[in-house]
Amino acid sequence: MGSDAPTPELTRSEGTRSPEALLLRRFGERLRGVEPRFDARALNEIGFHAVGSGDEAAEDFDARMVQAREVFLEAAADGPVQSEAEALLLDRLRASLDACLADLAEGEVAVVENQSGVDWPKTRERRKDVIVDGENRFHFHWRVEPPLRISIYRGREG
Numbered sequence: 001m002g003s004d005a006p007t008p009e010l011t012r013s014e015g016t017r018s019p020e021a022l023l024l025r026r027f028g029e030r031l032r033g034v035e036p037r038f039d040a041r042a043l044n045e046i047g048f049h050a051v052g053s054g055d056e057a058a059e060d061f062d063a064r065m066v067q068a069r070e071v072f073l074e075a076a077a078d079g080p081v082q083s084e085a086e087a088l089l090l091d092r093l094r095a096s097l098d099a100c101l102a103d104l105a106e107g108e109v110a111v112v113e114n115q116s117g118v119d120w121p122k123t124r125e126r127r128k129d130v131i132v133d134g135e136n137r138f139h140f141h142w143r144v145e146p147p148l149r150i151s152i153y154r155g156r157e158g
Contacts, residue, residue: 022101023048025112030055034112036097038090040083045090045123046148048112065153068108071100072147080132082140086123089142100150113149121148 025034025048032055034048073096077088101110114120126141 022104022108023097023110023112024061025050026058026115027055029058031058031061031111032056036094038094040086040090040123044120045086046093046121046144061153064156065109066156068152068154070113071150071152073097073100073150074144074147076141076143078139078141080137080139082125082127082138085140086125086142089123089144093144093148097148097150100152104152105154108152108154111151111153113151114146119146119149121146 023034023036024031027050032050033052035051037047037049039045039047073093075089075093075096077085077092079085079088104110121144124143124145126143128139128141130137130139
């Protein structure tokens, strides 16, 4: 992959505010810059795709950064049309993630902490029968479970 030295994708230099430079995910023993891909039509609706060509060893990242706080992002939506309700759910989750990234201070980065196959967030549906104008209809309620877990890291002092 890349070298062990931090790359521009994994560090935020003066004036760099691109979301890809601020959001990382662990891939085994390495961290990579990622961008969210939330798509109601995909098999895994909540996804992140690696961007850029750089990565960093998790050990190096942990040596230079410390966890400042952890954020749990949840979302819910409901409506009479299944696909629209799920799309709204993913839009709300993305808005929460974007707000989290916008709140990062200079020198902070966000790391997706959920692990595939362990605690990866999934969309969950509950369908309820309702009567509308004398007709049976479905009403869909969507939620994200477990929450999307984001840790905010900042540089170690000293």
